[in-house]
Amino acid sequence: MDQASISFDTVRSARLFEEICDQIKGQLSQGKIRPGDKLPPERDLAGQFGVSRSAVREALRALEVSGLIELRKGAKGGAFLLEESAPLTQSMEDMIDLGRVSMRDFTEARILITEVVVRLACERGKKKDFNAIERDIERLEAAVEKGDGRSDATYVTNFYDLLAAATGNQMLRFLTHGIAQLLAGLISARRPAPMHDLGERRRAILMCLRARDADKAGKLLTEHLMRVHARMEK
Amino acid sequence: MDQASISFDTVRSARLFEEICDQIKGQLSQGKIRPGDKLPPERDLAGQFGVSRSAVREALRALEVSGLIELRKGAKGGAFLLEESAPLTQSMEDMIDLGRVSMRDFTEARILITEVVVRLACERGKKKDFNAIERDIERLEAAVEKGDGRSDATYVTNFYDLLAAATGNQMLRFLTHGIAQLLAGLISARRPAPMHDLGERRRAILMCLRARDADKAGKLLTEHLMRVHARMEK
DNA sequence: ACAATAGAATGGTCTGACCATTAGATGCGC
DNA sequence: GCGCATCTAATGGTCAGACCATTCTATTGT
Numbered sequence: 001m002d003q004a005s006i007s008f009d010t011v012r013s014a015r016l017f018e019e020i021c022d023q024i025k026g027q028l029s030q031g032k033i034r035p036g037d038k039l040p041p042e043r044d045l046a047g048q049f050g051v052s053r054s055a056v057r058e059a060l061r062a063l064e065v066s067g068l069i070e071l072r073k074g075a076k077g078g079a080f081l082l083e084e085s086a087p088l089t090q091s092m093e094d095m096i097d098l099g100r101v102s103m104r105d106f107t108e109a110r111i112l113i114t115e116v117v118v119r120l121a122c123e124r125g126k127k128k129d130f131n132a133i134e135r136d137i138e139r140l141e142a143a144v145e146k147g148d149g150r151s152d153a154t155y156v157t158n159f160y161d162l163l164a165a166a167t168g169n170q171m172l173r174f175l176t177h178g179i180a181q182l183l184a185g186l187i188s189a190r191r192p193a194p195m196h197d198l199g200e201r202r203r204a205i206l207m208c209l210r211a212r213d214a215d216k217a218g219k220l221l222t223e224h225l226m227r228v229h230a231r232m233e234k
Numbered sequence: 235m236d237q238a239s240i241s242f243d244t245v246r247s248a249r250l251f252e253e254i255c256d257q258i259k260g261q262l263s264q265g266k267i268r269p270g271d272k273l274p275p276e277r278d279l280a281g282q283f284g285v286s287r288s289a290v291r292e293a294l295r296a297l298e299v300s301g302l303i304e305l306r307k308g309a310k311g312g313a314f315l316l317e318e319s320a321p322l323t324q325s326m327e328d329m330i331d332l333g334r335v336s337m338r339d340f341t342e343a344r345i346l347i348t349e350v351v352v353r354l355a356c357e358r359g360k361k362k363d364f365n366a367i368e369r370d371i372e373r374l375e376a377a378v379e380k381g382d383g384r385s386d387a388t389y390v391t392n393f394y395d396l397l398a399a400a401t402g403n404q405m406l407r408f409l410t411h412g413i414a415q416l417l418a419g420l421i422s423a424r425r426p427a428p429m430h431d432l433g434e435r436r437r438a439i440l441m442c443l444r445a446r447d448a449d450k451a452g453k454l455l456t457e458h459l460m461r462v463h464a465r466m467e468k
Numbered sequence: 469a470c471a472a473t474a475g476a477a478t479g480g481t482c483t484g485a486c487c488a489t490t491a492g493a494t495g496c497g498c
Numbered sequence: 499g500c501g502c503a504t505c506t507a508a509t510g511g512t513c514a515g516a517c518c519a520t521t522c523t524a525t526t527g528t
Contacts, residue, residue: 014488015511017295029332041478052513054288057480061251061292065299066328073479074521087328091321094300098263100318101405109405112350120346171335171343248519249480275509286482291510307510308490 016051020059023049028068028081039069039079065090088178096182107229110179114225115218117164117172118205122214125166133162133206141199157184159202166209190232250285254293257283262302262315273303273313299324322412330416341463344413348459349452351398351406352439356448359400367396367440375433391418393436400443424466 027033039045042060046053060079063069067087069079095101121129140155157180164176201224208217261267273279276294280287294313297303301321303313329335355363374389391414398410435458442451 017511025328025331043478054512054514058292058295058511060479061295062299065296066325068328068332071479072521073519075475075477076522077478077520079479084334087325088322091300091325094259094302094321095405095408097259098302101408105403105405108403109409112354112406113347116346116350169339169342171329171339172346174329174335175343251480277509288481288483292480294510305510306490307488309506309508310491311489311509313510 016055017058017062020045020049020051020056021062024059024063025068033081035081035083037081039081041078086174086177086181088174089181092178092182093185103232106182107225107232110183111222111225111229113172113175113179114160114163115222117160117167117176118209118217118221119214120169120172121163121166122209122212122217124168125209129162129166130206130210133159133166133202133209136162137199137202137206140202144194144196144199154184156187157181186232195228195231250289251292251296254279254283254285254290255296258293258297259302267315269315269317271315273315275312320408320411320415322408323415326412326416327419330420337466340416341459341466344417345456345459345463347406347409347413348394348397349456351394351401351410352443352451352455353448354403354406355397355400356443356446356451358402359443363396363400364440364444367393367400367436367443370396371433371436371440374436378428378430378433388418390421391415420466429462429465 024033024039033039039060040048042053042056045056049056060069060071063079064071067090068082070082071077071079096103096106136155136158140159143155157177160176160180161173164173167173201220205217205220205224208214208220258267258273267273273294274282276287276290279290283290294303294305297313298305301324302316304316305311305313330337330340370389370392374393377389391411394410394414395407398407401407435454439451439454439458442448442454
């Protein structure tokens with residue numbers, strides 16, 4: 001047989017905690033454990049795996065950093081499987097924090113991707129999706145009325161999550177969520193002046209979605225995002 | 235003062251290893267330590283931070299999982315700051331492995347994003363960028379001639395990395411790299427039949443880039459990626 | 469009833485030890 | 499001298515057992 005055609009998997013890396021991670025991920029992907037569930041306490045896990053508590057801890061730490069579990073202390077605490085964890089957020093934050101990606105590049109990528117998302121949402125969105133967006137806008141406007149429109153990164157990100165949801169593509173949802181999360185962090189840090197016509201603008205986009213006018217929706221959105229960017233730079 | 239306008243930062247989480255992570259990230263973002271550097275041994279770090287080795291280990295584990303450092307054992311081993319780490323790859327792999335994103339959605343997102351990238355590369359790419367792509371295609375074809383064209387995920391991903399580089403947007407580079415990495419993993423796992431006209435197709439796209447014909451470049455690329463997808467599904 | 473307190477569960481940290489792997493130094497045979 | 503085997507030190511990986519801090523629950527006292 002041709003020598004070159006033989007291939008090996010990279011050898012199991014000889015690190016216990018990785019093996020433990022993989023087993024837990026395995027259980028998760030097979031549905032034997034599910035989001036929301038609680039893993040056994042560290043001491044029990046150590047017993048079940050036949051390793052020390054340290055090895056288990058390193059594995060749990062790795063899973064936590066990967067965004068798969070959350071660790072709570074105290075009685076009734078433990079390692080809880082996260083729901084729809086948005087795994088990309090942390091990595092993106094790192095990229096910005098460490099200066100590996102400039103704000104400018106981030107914004108540009110955001111605009112490009114969001115435009116793709118809105119176009120796809122335009123093609124595929126169902127009435128249900130659009131109604132959800134409308135309700136979100138109403139909540140936003142009600143909140144702005146009451147004056148508590150600044151503290152809530154939630155209102156900022158929710159819109160984009162719903163937009164991505166309308167595409168029906170889970171990968172785009174994660175991506176969009178990560179980007180929106182990151183942006184929300186920046187907003188709450190910089191506290192730019194509130195945008196009075198936010199609801200109005202979003203409504204305009206929603207109308208395009210319902211009219212299936214992808215070009216106009218994309219254009220409105222891009223324009224809006226550029227204005228947001230301009231505000232952030234001041 | 236309006237009660238609602240007061241805000242607190244989330245309280246410093248009382249976990250030592252996070253503090254350590256943050257300090258190391260801080261040094262990194264201030265350029266006091268740089269990619270390629272080696273951090274002091276765990277035992278020394280423990281001394282410097284005034285904590286136990288366990289706390290340091292958890293911090294290093296977290297940084298490793300985040301894709302910021304690499305741990306090598308043995309003499310001359312240690313924690314090395316990674317270069318242009320592609321932090322998103324691991325998270326994306328998890329999404330697929332855990333079944334949170336279907337292959338279909340992933341491919342669709344890949345196609346959409348790559349099309350955006352190729353269009354932008356078309357607008358902005360310099361001669362230098364296109365020449366680099368051309369050399370890469372030549373290397374690919376040479377490798378295929380010699381018959382070692384199957385084992386190397388490198389040749390698969392390199393093209394897309396170079397494409398993304400031509401956009402000049404670092405965020406898109408990371409994103410594209412993550413996607414390509416993940417795909418490379420899938421390819422080397424499934425070993426589909428080699429694509430004999432890969433070089434030819436890439437050359438066609440390159441021609442469009444040089445001619446600044448974004449529409450055609452996007453079209454060719456999308457078509458190509460769909461064929462790749464079809465092959466993977468078999 | 470209600471509040472204060474005690475207790476148990478559980479993650480976070482510490483100490484100190486030993487193991488496994490790696491790079492380099494040492495030494496032996498030729 | 500050269501080359502190969504061996505030894506040594508450095509360093510991450512793991513272990514064992516302890517204690518601390520936090521959080522929930524149950525009991526107790528008023």
